[in-house]
Amino acid sequence: xxxxxxxxxxxxxxxxxxxxxxxxxxxxxxxxxxxxxxxxxxxxxxxxxxxxxxxxxxxxxxxxxxxxxxxxxxxxxxxxxxxxxxxxxxxxxxxxxxxxxxxxxxxxxxxxxxxxxxxxxxxxxxxxxxxxxxxxxxxxxxxxxxxxxxxxxxxxxxxxxxxxxxxxxxxxxxxxxxxxxxxxxxxxxxxxxxxxxxxxxxxxxxxxxxxxxxxxxxxxxxxxxxxxxxxxxxxxxxxxxxxxxxxxxxxxxxxxxxxxxxxxxxxxxxxxx
Amino acid sequence: xxxxxxxxxxxxxxxxxxxxxxxxxxxxxxxxxxxxxxxxxxxxxxxxxxxxxxxxxxxxxxxxxxxxxxxxxxxxxxxxxxxxxxxxxxxxxxxxxxxxxxxxxxxxxxxxxxxxxxxxxxxxxxxxxxxxxxxxxxxxxxxxxxxxxxxxxxxxxxxxxxxxxxxxxxxxxxxxxxxxxxxxxxxxxxxxxxxxxxxxxxxxxxxxxxxxxxxxxxxxxxxxxxxxxxxxxxxxxxxxxxxxxxxxxxxxxxxxxxxxxxxxxxxxxxxxx
Numbered sequence: 001x002x003x004x005x006x007x008x009x010x011x012x013x014x015x016x017x018x019x020x021x022x023x024x025x026x027x028x029x030x031x032x033x034x035x036x037x038x039x040x041x042x043x044x045x046x047x048x049x050x051x052x053x054x055x056x057x058x059x060x061x062x063x064x065x066x067x068x069x070x071x072x073x074x075x076x077x078x079x080x081x082x083x084x085x086x087x088x089x090x091x092x093x094x095x096x097x098x099x100x101x102x103x104x105x106x107x108x109x110x111x112x113x114x115x116x117x118x119x120x121x122x123x124x125x126x127x128x129x130x131x132x133x134x135x136x137x138x139x140x141x142x143x144x145x146x147x148x149x150x151x152x153x154x155x156x157x158x159x160x161x162x163x164x165x166x167x168x169x170x171x172x173x174x175x176x177x178x179x180x181x182x183x184x185x186x187x188x189x190x191x192x193x194x195x196x197x198x199x200x201x202x203x204x205x206x207x208x209x210x211x212x213x214x215x216x217x218x219x220x221x222x223x224x225x226x227x228x229x230x231x232x233x234x235x236x237x238x239x240x241x242x243x244x245x246x247x248x249x250x251x252x253x254x255x256x257x258x259x260x261x262x263x264x265x266x267x268x269x270x271x272x273x
Numbered sequence: 274x275x276x277x278x279x280x281x282x283x284x285x286x287x288x289x290x291x292x293x294x295x296x297x298x299x300x301x302x303x304x305x306x307x308x309x310x311x312x313x314x315x316x317x318x319x320x321x322x323x324x325x326x327x328x329x330x331x332x333x334x335x336x337x338x339x340x341x342x343x344x345x346x347x348x349x350x351x352x353x354x355x356x357x358x359x360x361x362x363x364x365x366x367x368x369x370x371x372x373x374x375x376x377x378x379x380x381x382x383x384x385x386x387x388x389x390x391x392x393x394x395x396x397x398x399x400x401x402x403x404x405x406x407x408x409x410x411x412x413x414x415x416x417x418x419x420x421x422x423x424x425x426x427x428x429x430x431x432x433x434x435x436x437x438x439x440x441x442x443x444x445x446x447x448x449x450x451x452x453x454x455x456x457x458x459x460x461x462x463x464x465x466x467x468x469x470x471x472x473x474x475x476x477x478x479x480x481x482x483x484x485x486x487x488x489x490x491x492x493x494x495x496x497x498x499x500x501x502x503x504x505x506x507x508x509x510x511x512x513x514x515x516x517x518x519x520x521x522x523x524x525x526x527x528x529x530x531x532x533x534x535x536x537x538x539x540x541x542x543x544x545x546x
Binding site: 115135164174175177178179180181182183184185186187188189190191192193194195196197198199200201202204205207208209210211212213214216217219220221223224227230231233234236237238240241244245248249251253254256257258259260261262263264266267268 | 453469482485486497514526527539
């Protein structure tokens with residue numbers, strides 16, 4: 001069994017390391033345009049070798065580049081006989097782009113999204129247990145082969161992940177709110193931060209700052225691909241923000257307190273990790 | 274040496290426990306209107322006893338209630354001979370309110386703000402090392418007695434804190450941006466979260482959710498007291514948010530990427546804790 005990983009960074013590298021440890025494949029190849037990352041991936045045993053093209057005898061091909069390169073890779077691999085899967089944070093736009101280019105979606109392409117982001121990146125951050133107890137979503141299209149979906153689910157579960165099948169559009173709407181919007185707000189928030197502020201960073205700043213350090217290449221692609229759902233979530237946020245701003249401006253402390261209490265209730269019984 | 278603590282919750286309780294361990298005072302009394310918290314504070318050894326009024330022979334009085342009760346307590350204690358200090362998150366508005374009521378600021382009142390918030394609260398969360406390596410700011414007024422300021426700085430440093438003197442107005446502007454605005458954004462963000470979203474909570478959600486669980490009574494008071502600086506910081510944020518929204522809407526991926534990169538640079542060389 002041969003796995004080819006396109007993009008040997010944090011996610012692709014972690015999948016390959018985990019799959020090697022669990023003996024899911026016997027041979028691992030990488031397609032990695034970044035020469036330094038390619039060297040690191042071979043040195044760390046993430047892949048056995050780096051190649052320029054995906055070999056036709058790959059049993060599986062993991063497209064682990066940024067969300068905006070996934071559709072083009074699937075189009076290039078449209079007639080590849082292996083199981084093709086990706087890890088992009090946006091799903092519906094990728095499927096639409098493939099359909100626009102090919103007039104169909106390849107039957108053995110299984111769109112995936114592991115909820116396992118970190119601020120770290122690159123093969124040096126790869127971890128064979130990155131997906132342990134993490135949720136990995138599959139958003140199959142109408143024609144996805146059941147055997148290909150089952151195979152991909154089997155691999156993710158072997159790496160310790162929980163799996164869930166979602167409709168692509170529903171996925172994009174949920175993650176616009178639970179992931180893309182918080183990142184957008186954190187990036188916006190940091191625009192006004194000056195070096196002098198860093199000495200006065202309490203808990204609030206630290207939380208915003210952490211996700212605000214995420215990769216610009218990756219996140220600009222996500223925002224662009226999931227523009228519609230993101231702008232809709234943002235519009236609701238802006239309206240709520242105006243409501244809270246007006247309550248503060250008119251010194252309606254009871255209403256502000258009510259809204260903060262409502263926020264607290266909505267996070268559920270989460271621990272304060 | 275007798276310390277009286279008004280409000281035996283997380284911050285007041287932690288100061289008392291730390292001061293007891295380090296032998297800074299020999300006797301500890303608490304003013305605590307909440308009967309359950311009062312019982313817990315005595316049971317945990319935070320205070321030796323609970324009293325209704327601040328005894329005139331207190332060498333120090335720590336006002337550790339929410340920010341909106343500090344000014345009234347300072348007014349009540351205007352002629353108390355002890356060193357009076359507080360832990361409110363807002364400083365200029367408290368001083369203004371005292372001055373409005375008394376026509377002066379008591380000479381032995383030392384306004385303080387420890388940057389040591391947690392989502393936990395109450396005496397049960399008190400920790401003698403809560404202030405270790407944390408910043409505690411003093412914002413003395415023009416007439417603050419140097420000896421009182423020195424005394425308070427000495428106590429905080431004995432508890433392991435770093436101390437810094439700031440102008441009250443400068444303090445409020447900095448913390449409007451580094452603490453109050455992130456909390457406001459997190460409270461707003463959570464308004465649209467439904468139970469179904471909690472299954473899809475990645476890193477972004479978790480960070481927002483953590484500070485979004487903060488106490489409504491405390492934060493509505495902070496927003497009200499620091500209204501001017503907060504609304505100014507919010508106005509800048511809303512303008513930056515509109516800029517990012519428009520770049521996303523017109524699919525200007527390069528500009529979005531530039532803004533995300535700028536955000537990342539502004540957080541400084543912070544570890545990803």
